[in-house]
Amino acid sequence: MEPIYYWHIHHNKLYELATESIDHRIEYIKLTKPQHEIELRLRLLKLVKSAKAIAAMKAIKSAAEVYNEIIAPAEKAYDEAVAQAQEVNNKAMTLAWKVYYESVYLLQKVYFEAIELAQKVYDKAIAQAKKIYFGTVEKAYYDAIDLAQKVYKETTAPSQKAYNEVVTPAEKVYYEAIDQAKKVYDEAVAPVEKVYYETIAQAKKAYNKIVISSLEIIKEEHKKECIDCPWDGKSIF
Ligand SMILES: [Zn+2]
Numbered sequence: 438m439e440p441i442y443y444w445h446i447h448h449n450k451l452y453e454l455a456t457e458s459i460d461h462r463i464e465y466i467k468l469t470k471p472q473h474e475i476e477l478r479l480r481l482l483k484l485v486k487s488a489k490a491i492a493a494m495k496a497i498k499s500a501a502e503v504y505n506e507i508i509a510p511a512e513k514a515y516d517e518a519v520a521q522a523q524e525v526n527n528k529a530m531t532l533a534w535k536v537y538y539e540s541v542y543l544l545q546k547v548y549f550e551a552i553e554l555a556q557k558v559y560d561k562a563i564a565q566a567k568k569i570y571f572g573t574v575e576k577a578y579y580d581a582i583d584l585a586q587k588v589y590k591e592t593t594a595p596s597q598k599a600y601n602e603v604v605t606p607a608e609k610v611y612y613e614a615i616d617q618a619k620k621v622y623d624e625a626v627a628p629v630e631k632v633y634y635e636t637i638a639q640a641k642k643a644y645n646k647i648v649i650s651s652l653e654i655i656k657e658e659h660k661k662e663c664i665d666c667p668w669d670g671k672s673i674f
Contacts, residue, residue, distance in 0.1 A: 533614030
């Protein structure tokens with residue numbers, strides 16, 4: 438179907454392609470728009486007659502279609518590269534986590550059990566110290582706390598040490614694996630991304646060139662056809 442263009446189907450558009458019967462739009466304006474807007478809206482909403490303007494509008498439309506046709510395959514290639522690299526990355530991350538978890542998990546269990554036990558002893562000592570404090574003197578209270586802290590530190594120190602000895606290298610291996618996976622991902626995606634953005638930039642440039650020159654023509658023809666139009670580039674109001 439031959440495209441039909443109108444001036445000001447909406448108050449914030451210079452021109453538009455009619456996508457449905459214009460009578461529907463006119464009815465809608467009459468029924469829903471504020472009373473004081475209706476006259477102006479209906480006066481300005483009219484068929485574009487200038488062949489030059491219509492040709493320029495069509496040029497913009499086909500430039501947009503060309504743009505989308507150029508972009509679509511580049512976007513597809515980019516999305517595919519990202520998805521593939523993502524999958525590789527996920528696998529590497531899962532594996533790194535598995536290695537880390539297996540080396541740390543057992544020890545972690547022992548460590549947390551030791552901590553829990555020491556905590557219990559500590560809490561008990563503090564509870565007792567509080568009893569002493571409220572019953573007799575402050576010093577005994579603080580002495581008891583100091584002692585409880587000392588006992589806590591001493592009882593947890595060996596498991597803390599053992600824990601650190603395993604966890605620190607395991608963590609190192611884990612973060613190295615993650616870094617490596619990220620590097621692989623970036624290397625896979627970067628060149629495709631570059632092509633993608635270059636394609637977009639180039640297509641955009643070609644598109645903009647057509648839009649700018651066509652819009653000049655449309656604006657000139659609009660001045661001739663749309664007499665006494667308050668259009669300011671953004672709105673008719
Ligand atoms: Zn106008």
